[in-house]
Amino acid sequence: MPKTSHKGSDFDCVTCIMRKHSDWRVLATDEVDLLARGQTRYSYQSGESIYSMGQVGNGVHCMCAGTVAIRRLDAEGNSVLLHLAYPGDTLGYESVLTGEPHRCSAEALGPAKVCHIDARTVKQLLDANPNLGLQFLRRTAASLDAAQDKLVHHATLSNRAKLAHLLLVLMDRYGRETVDGANTMHLPVSRRDLASMIGARHETVSRIISRLENEGIAFFSGRSVRVPHIDALLEEIRPQLVG
Amino acid sequence: MPKTSHKGSDFDCVTCIMRKHSDWRVLATDEVDLLARGQTRYSYQSGESIYSMGQVGNGVHCMCAGTVAIRRLDAEGNSVLLHLAYPGDTLGYESVLTGEPHRCSAEALGPAKVCHIDARTVKQLLDANPNLGLQFLRRTAASLDAAQDKLVHHATLSNRAKLAHLLLVLMDRYGRETVDGANTMHLPVSRRDLASMIGARHETVSRIISRLENEGIAFFSGRSVRVPHIDALLEEIRPQLVG
DNA sequence: GCGGCGCATTGACGATTGTCAAATTTTATC
DNA sequence: GATAAAATTTGACAATCGTCAATGCGCCGC
Known part of the structure; x- marks a missing residue:
């Protein structure tokens, strides 16, 4: 190549x-x-x-x-x-x-x-x-x-939380806010690379992505990502603070 | 304290x-x-x-x-x-x-x-x-x-392999070889710290240790560790190279 | 356009892991 | 040495994850 x-x-x-x-x-x-x-x-x-x-x-x-x-x-x-x-x-x-x-x-x-x-x-x-x-x-x-x-993240967060965190970091650099308040970006890396960045298999990343889509948190199409409510991703990082 | x-x-x-x-x-x-x-x-x-x-x-x-x-x-x-x-x-x-x-x-x-x-x-x-x-x-x-x-280890090795690797590293500094060819050491850290070093819960580390003992690979008593055959630990790090 | 090739998705299933809980051991403090 | 506190071990169970496998998608070169 x-x-x-x-x-x-x-x-x-x-x-x-x-x-x-x-x-x-x-x-x-x-x-x-x-x-x-x-x-x-x-x-x-x-x-x-x-x-x-x-x-x-x-x-x-x-x-x-x-x-x-x-x-x-x-x-x-x-x-x-x-x-x-x-x-x-x-x-x-x-x-x-x-x-x-x-x-x-x-x-x-x-x-x-x-x-x-x-x-x-x-x-x-x-x-x-x-x-x-x-x-x-x-x-x-x-x-x-x-x-x-x-290293601390790898030791304390779930794969789902790590992916959410990674998406937030990438959104910070590659994302833009649309008029309806959603955030979109074009991913710079493949799913496999996303997986290696969070220390998981690419199949696992695929499944987490599927779940995020089913729950309306983030939507993926090829390398473009749409996050309707960025706060929903932030919620994923904070462990359950029962109140 | x-x-x-x-x-x-x-x-x-x-x-x-x-x-x-x-x-x-x-x-x-x-x-x-x-x-x-x-x-x-x-x-x-x-x-x-x-x-x-x-x-x-x-x-x-x-x-x-x-x-x-x-x-x-x-x-x-x-x-x-x-x-x-x-x-x-x-x-x-x-x-x-x-x-x-x-x-x-x-x-x-x-x-x-x-x-x-x-x-x-x-x-x-x-x-x-x-x-x-x-x-x-x-x-x-x-x-x-x-x-x-x-980070690479966390992304590619199992917890068991990571613990084996950590034990080898610690053995290198704290261990000494006994007359029968076994290696022993006094661990400088608690189980909880061992767990945080490999990115797992302390219960998980306890279970891995139990399995290592059942398999005759390493024996733990408090903070002292005895490894009869150091090569057995090395085997744990290499992923299965089917031959 | 077509065939290949790598990437991505999904299913199935077993293995590992995290969580909660309880029992036990070790360690620290007085 | 007795008590309290912390650490460790173990069980049970649900959730997650890795592996194998099959399929679909997209891109590239011919």
């Missing part, structure tokens, strides 16, 4: 609109120039791989547009979607810092624009501006916090 | 045997002196809190001896044991870096010796030596990697 990515040169970090929202915002002007010299922009089609588990990273990837899935595969070939990355996110810096191979793969979930920054440039910037390392540290700590939150 | 911790002054980071195994190993000699001036050693009894969720950290904690449980509580009061920390580990630096309250609590699981390093000193050291920030970054990235591995 993956086609070759397209390398473009009509772009520059100096003028990148996402830079102020990324880790690179701590750089000074001359450091941004250095960043721009080590940078190459790539366009990816849906399904294309940005990097793969097991490879050693030769640079970091800075997202300008699109959605990228961060996955990990276990020994039996099960794919688990761990994280969705968005414009402003920097990907793959762990491997550059440690020299270890990537522990996850990154795959475009739609047309995406991602800049590659050469490892040498990254190291020069880390040397030149200690704030960049601290910024990466803050970002990584936030990711760790998010991962731990997921 | 928690008694007050004991503040001791008969100790110095300069001579600390764990320093070479901790993040502070990147410091130069004069920086270690600065570290030692900002440091206070505390002794904690089993069950005592080192810091709590919601508090803003006024420094970082460096473990010299013992075992510390990193927990998170959800809105309903469920406690999830996310991580066990050991000598050489540095705890609570996220809060110091971000100014945000601690997202987890840290509790001694037995007699523990933990040094507190004042936030001001930490910031001075981060300013003085950029390698310290990069070291924290590597450490945090490793923690993130471990958390993601747990």
